[in-house]
Amino acid sequence: MSELWGVLEEHLPEFSSGLWVTFRLVAASLLIAIVVGTLVAAMRVAPAKWLNRLGGVYVETFRNIPLLVLLIIMFAGIRRGGLLIDPWVAAIASLGLYTAAYIAEALRSGVFAVGKGQIDAALSLGLTYPRTMRRIVLPQAFRTVIPALSSLVIAMIKNSAIVGASLVALPDLLKQARQVQADTFQTGEVFFWAAVGYLLLTVTATIAFRYLEQTYAIKR
């Protein structure tokens, strides 16, 4: 037990800097994922066929490539191509674009949950399609999919651990923990604290989504 606290005390700088890197990585990727995911969802339900297809291609591409492969392509692949992409950019883009595909699918199902009559009504009242989307459909869609989004965000926080273990080698929580483990050989203790760090992030996300749900969800 004392060893458990000893490891944390002695290596607090490593753990906290790792947690901070993971937090920034997740926050930036989430922003990208929500913006891109919303755009793609809108494309997938748009009245134009070619937009549907384009959205479909996006979702199938990013959803069907393992995140680790995506990271390697984004970092090593693009650098080999001559563009010297920064590790942070590669990591955030990979995690963000990957999660965006899932968010787009969740939102699409939310859009389908909004009665078609509402869209017809809005259009017949003279609202343009983008306006109908923005004012009528998407706000309701977001409300319906809050629980699904919550799961996706938690999955994304955990997926972020792949970044540190990959070629990109950002010093995230997992990477720092492994470095401390290599220094001290205290495997159990070190990864216990790494797990606590990830829990801190996921529990915070869960609480935030619970709040969103209570505030915005459709009352039934």
Added chain:
Amino acid sequence: MESKPRWLLIALAVATLVLASLALSACGDDDEESTADEPAVEVEQFPADTTMGRIQEAGEMNIGVKFDVPPFGFNNPQSGEVEGFDVDLGRYIAERLGVEPVFREANSDNRIPLLVDGTIDMILSTMTITEERDLEIDFSEPYYVANGDVLVPTGSDIQALEDLSGNRVCTALGSTYQETIKQEVPDADLRLVDLYSQCLELIQTDAVDAVSTDNVILTGMVIQDDTLELLGLNFTEEPYGAGIPDGDTEFKEFVDESIQEYIDDGTWEENYEKWVGQYIEEDQQQGPPEITLEEALKLFPFEQ
């Protein structure tokens, strides 16, 4: 309507069975092959309660080697087999027990846990002898001595160890260089990866400015990519030892004996020439290690 999903299930079950039997028969082939070329040399039988006896009982010795570090342990894409200086030594030791060596991938970060949990019987993975590692496992007598060096793209501004300051330096997580660089050049921007092959990828794509580790590992990289060069700094001495489970004195004695024999009967020289000697200048070549385990341990003392 109802029969359709049932057909699908049956088809799936059949497909699974076929795949499983294919996988199993593939394993079966492996076993046959390994028993076929059993060495004809007479071997000493060890009591069943020793590690050697247990390995002989199992008929195979699990050895942790690197899979990505030419010329010590690497997966040769042409032959599809693991080859190298460490691999040859492992084969030699397994032969003395009359068993088949099974080479498993063990990198700087996971090799000690793999040995401690019994997945592998011995580590031969370019592992420098250090006091800190000696707390977890035991070491054999040194079987090779490497030197710390730095690899840079040809024409780099980095020419000395101090020049690493402020530059991105790649080395493996859990290697001795993680500590050495931190101490010698505290301002270096260390990038720690799992495998040395990842360092090669990173320096080739300009994602790091230098790679620092044992000169023999770096020589392997220069062989693969001649736009890189070694600085020849030799700033540390890194005696390699075989990793043995902690406190297993009988097994340690056996491995030490095997290494001594390996050196005495000329196999060491032969394999040195085959894997290292032919790639480096004659004045850089070396003989078998003269350093003892005791002296080696003092090179990397444990500080806490």
